Amino acid sequence: xKKSQLFFLSFLTIVLMALPFLGSxxxxxxxxxxxxxxxxxxxxxxxxxxxxxxCFGQAAFFGIGAYAVVKISADLITPxxxxxxxxxxxxxxxxxxxxxxxxxxxxxxxxxMVTLAFAQMAYYxxxxxxxxxxxxxxxxxxxxxxxGWSISSSVEFYLFTLGCLxxxxxxxxxxxxxxxxxxxxxxxxxxxxxxxxxxxxxxxxLMAFVISGMIAGLAGYLFAVKDGFVNPELLSWHLSGAVxxxxxxxxxxxxRGAFIGAFAFALLExxxxxEAIFGSFAKYWxxxxxxxxxxxxxxxxxxxxxxxxxxxxxxxxxxxxxxxDQE
Amino acid sequence: xxxxxxxxQTLNSVQYGLLLFLxxxxxxxxxxxxxxxxxxxxSFYMMGSYLxxxxxxxVASTLGGGLITTLIIGLIIAIILGYILExxxxxxxxERDHLQxxxxxxxxxxxxxxxxxxxxGDDVHGVPIPDWLSSSIKLSDVMTYPVYRLFISGVCxxxxxxxxxxxxxxxxxxxxxxxxxxxxxxxxxxxxxxFLYRIVFAAGIAIAALAGMVAAPxxxxxxGMGQGVLIICFVIVVIGxxxxxxxxxxxxxxxGFIDTFGKxxxxxxxxxxxxxxxxxxxxxKPSGLFKAGS
Numbered sequence: 001x002k003k004s005q006l007f008f009l010s011f012l013t014i015v016l017m018a019l020p021f022l023g024s025x026x027x028x029x030x031x032x033x034x035x036x037x038x039x040x041x042x043x044x045x046x047x048x049x050x051x052x053x054x055c056f057g058q059a060a061f062f063g064i065g066a067y068a069v070v071k072i073s074a075d076l077i078t079p080x081x082x083x084x085x086x087x088x089x090x091x092x093x094x095x096x097x098x099x100x101x102x103x104x105x106x107x108x109x110x111x112x113m114v115t116l117a118f119a120q121m122a123y124y125x126x127x128x129x130x131x132x133x134x135x136x137x138x139x140x141x142x143x144x145x146x147x148g149w150s151i152s153s154s155v156e157f158y159l160f161t162l163g164c165l166x167x168x169x170x171x172x173x174x175x176x177x178x179x180x181x182x183x184x185x186x187x188x189x190x191x192x193x194x195x196x197x198x199x200x201x202x203x204x205x206l207m208a209f210v211i212s213g214m215i216a217g218l219a220g221y222l223f224a225v226k227d228g229f230v231n232p233e234l235l236s237w238h239l240s241g242a243v244x245x246x247x248x249x250x251x252x253x254x255x256r257g258a259f260i261g262a263f264a265f266a267l268l269e270x271x272x273x274x275e276a277i278f279g280s281f282a283k284y285w286x287x288x289x290x291x292x293x294x295x296x297x298x299x300x301x302x303x304x305x306x307x308x309x310x311x312x313x314x315x316x317x318x319x320x321x322x323x324x325d326q327e
Numbered sequence: 328x329x330x331x332x333x334x335x336q337t338l339n340s341v342q343y344g345l346l347l348f349l350x351x352x353x354x355x356x357x358x359x360x361x362x363x364x365x366x367x368x369x370s371f372y373m374m375g376s377y378l379x380x381x382x383x384x385x386v387a388s389t390l391g392g393g394l395i396t397t398l399i400i401g402l403i404i405a406i407i408l409g410y411i412l413e414x415x416x417x418x419x420x421x422e423r424d425h426l427q428x429x430x431x432x433x434x435x436x437x438x439x440x441x442x443x444x445x446x447x448g449d450d451v452h453g454v455p456i457p458d459w460l461s462s463s464i465k466l467s468d469v470m471t472y473p474v475y476r477l478f479i480s481g482v483c484x485x486x487x488x489x490x491x492x493x494x495x496x497x498x499x500x501x502x503x504x505x506x507x508x509x510x511x512x513x514x515x516x517x518x519x520x521x522f523l524y525r526i527v528f529a530a531g532i533a534i535a536a537l538a539g540m541v542a543a544p545x546x547x548x549x550x551g552m553g554q555g556v557l558i559i560c561f562v563i564v565v566i567g568x569x570x571x572x573x574x575x576x577x578x579x580x581x582x583g584f585i586d587t588f589g590k591x592x593x594x595x596x597x598x599x600x601x602x603x604x605x606x607x608x609x610x611x612k613p614s615g616l617f618k619a620g621s
Contacts, residue, residue: 054426102606106613109364109425113565114609116558117602124598237558241366241433248430284445290437297431298419 005173008256009166016162020155030270032158035165036222037262041246042168043215045258048247050176051208052188056112056240057099057119061092061213063235064122065220067132068092070140070230079144081151081160081225088221089214095122096213100206119240127232137231140224161222165259168215172255175211184208249296251303260304268292331467336587342476344583345483349538350556351563351575352490353531359507359570361524363420366432369557370439371405371532375539376548377443378404380452394457401540402533409532413525421524440550449550454543475544482541486534487576494572503527507570559586562605568615577616 016035020028040062047053068088073079103114126132143152151160175181186194187201195201224230233239242265250261272278272288300306354368378401386397416435420428456475463471494500502523505513514520539553546552563582567574585604589597608616 048426102610106609109358109569110565110609110614113561114606117562117605117609120558120602121599121606124596124602128595128598241429244426245430245433248426252426284441286437287441287445290434290441293434294416294431294438297423297427297434301423301427 005256009169009173012259013162013166017159020158025154028154028158030266032154032161032226033223034263034266035158035161036219036226037243037246037266038259039161039165039168039222040216040219040243041250041258041262042165042172042255043212043219044243045247045252045255046172046175046184046208046215047212048244049252049254049258050181050188051184051205053104053205053209054112054244055115055209055212056237056244057115057117057122058212058216058243059235059237059239060099060119060122061096061216062220062223062239062243063126063230063232064095065089065092065217066224066230066234067126067138067220068217069144069221069224070138071131073140073142073144074138076142079142081144081146084144085218085221089217092217092220093210093214096210096216097206100209100213104202104205104209116237116240119235119237123232123235123237126235132232135232137229140228140230143225143228157226161226164218164222168218169255169259172215176255180204180207245293249293249303251305254305257303257305264304329467331470332591334466335470335472336591337584338472338476338480340584340587341580342480342483342583343587344580345480345487346538346542347556347560347563347582348576348579349483349486350535351560351567351579352487352572353534354560355564355567355570355572355575356503356507356527357531358564360503360510360527361417361421362425362510363417364425364428364432365417366429366557367435367439368531368535368560369553369555370436371409371535371553372539372556373443373551373553374408374439375401375405375536376454376543376546376552377447377539378536379540379543380454380548381447383454394460398537398540402537405533405536406529408536409529410525412532413528417528418521418524436554444550451547451549453547456544473545479541479545483538486537490534490572499523499526559601562601565615566605566608568617571615571617574615574617 016031019031023031040058043061044055044058047055047058065088068091069079069084072087073084099115099118103111103118106114127135132138143150145151146160151157176185183194183199183204186199187204191201220234223234243262246261246265247258248261249264250259251257268289269285272285273282275282278285278288296304300310302309350368350372353371354365357363357365357368379397382397382401383394386400387393390396416431420431456473460475460478461473463473464477465471492500494503502513502518506518506520506523506527510520559582563575563578566581567576567578581604582601585600586597589600593600
């Protein structure tokens with residue numbers, strides 16, 4: 001891991017650890033949701049930012065992780081995260097293996113659409129068949145504990161989520177700097193050349209797809225346990241779109257960008273929805289959100305993560321971004 | 328399923344498929360020629376429906392005109408709007424990569440949807456069918472078929488024919504077709520690409536809005552109506568092959584039939600069928616049925 005990444009990580013840990021002692025119940029709850037979106041965005045970042053595969057069906061894996069925990073824990077007396085969490089992730093991973101194996105045969109825009117198609121299939125299976133409880137969704141009555149400890153209070157669950165986020169962040173940091181991760185970057189930049197060197201690029205991409213699906217499943221698990229409720233909208237294309245927006249907003253090609261994007265998205269949403277600031281106009285919060293997204297595209301082509309280098313080049317009077325950022 | 332039910336469902340499939348074709352045709356042209364993924368295309372369909380809802384009483388009281396006048400006025404408004412939007416937003420997107428386009432057009436969806444909410448509110452509205460089209464044709468003792476649905480199909484066929492003639496017989500059409508195959512080449516041949524783009528864009532949006540206007544009396548007018556259409560139209564564009572009008576026509580008829588008959592014969596899995604069809608086609612032909620230029 002690079003020094004800047006370690007610095008970001010430790011800074012984040014300290015600030016986020018301190019939050020429950022400073023913030024209100026509401027802010028802890030809000031932050032938990034944001035951290036879950038952060039994990040979700042990180043899962044997609046591995047595909048889009050590192051490997052160059054634009055997946056428009058990420059919500060399917062998220063939703064499967066969420067539905068898995070609710071369905072399985074319904075039959076248990078003392079559900080425990082220690083096995084429910086891996087099971088949810090594995091189920092999401094198995095679905096990712098199936099989707100990836102087929103959709104990786106296509107390329108570019110077609111790949112975007114095939115992943116969307118598979119996600120829509122999952123959506124309609126959950127929505128229309130008795131498995132998923134229909135449009136109303138299902139409640140999770142019995143929240144899983146961890147090694148028998150209850151993690152049901154919002155602060156405890158917040159810390160658990162934070163732990164998961166750090167784990168995912170470090171895992172992805174290690175992956176992207178491993179030989180495997182370098183190969184994925186190579187595939188993004190020039191797949192033909194990678195194949196010419198002798199890499200079985202299909203297998204590498206499939207591996208990345210499955211890992212990404214499993215992490216999205218983890219995020220789905222956390223989301224279901226946090227709200228104690230799942231509904232088919234967790235698999236809808238709106239969520240797949242929103243998470244894509246998060247990582248583009250943050251800046252592609254950086255793990256930090258994915259997290260910053262998720263945070264910024266949640267923050268913008270909260271800001272434009274706040275009745276204290278906008279009064280009755282807060283009902284139309286999508287307007288502000290949409291305008292700020294358009295603003296970001298117009299003025300920040302490399303996402304929020306690119307802002308420092310814009311300032312840097314303004315101050316130095318040069319137009320070149322640093323080499324590190326180009327990577 | 329007896330014959331008259333079958334006939335009704337077939338007519339419905341054709342009508343639905345043709346309506347989807349109008350939206351998908353603009354999408355595939357904008358996609359194929361300018362390389363812009365326009366997520367906001369469904370919003371223009373919605374805008375058309377709302378235009379029909381807002382204009383029809385005004386037109387009836389001031390001009391005394393009926394549906395046709397409304398359609399023409401709405402079409403002119405949509406063309407102007409498309410022209411302005413291209414100039415304000417989309418013209419900056421041509422050089423950007425696809426993800427940036429997705430981001431900006433997603434932002435536009437949110438903005439258009441909220442402006443709609445501010446201006447018209449969130450209620451579901453109906454648009455009356457004009458008297459001269461409100462009768463039904465008798466198919467059997469109990470089955471009838473509304474004339475207005477035939478009118479929709481007729482309008483769609485006329486527009487599709489018009490589009491076909493413009494694309495295949497005129498100089499403008501020639502430039503558009505050439506542009507979808509090789510952008511740089513026609514630019515270096517001296518075609519004013521900026522103007523061409525603006526025309527194509529305005530036309531694409533106007534056709535989508537017209538589809539929305541024509542469909543308003545049967546589908547009613549409600550918030551978020553553009554987004555369901557958008558996803559289905561992307562499916563059509565991809566099945567047909569990006570940039571191919573012929574592919575879009577065939578794919579939208581397929582989708583119309585699969586969706587309509589799926590809902591009648593297999594209601595439990597109807598939602599999935601369209602996507603299963605798309606996945607199957609793409610696994611068989613990874614770049615759609617008719618790739619543009621081939």
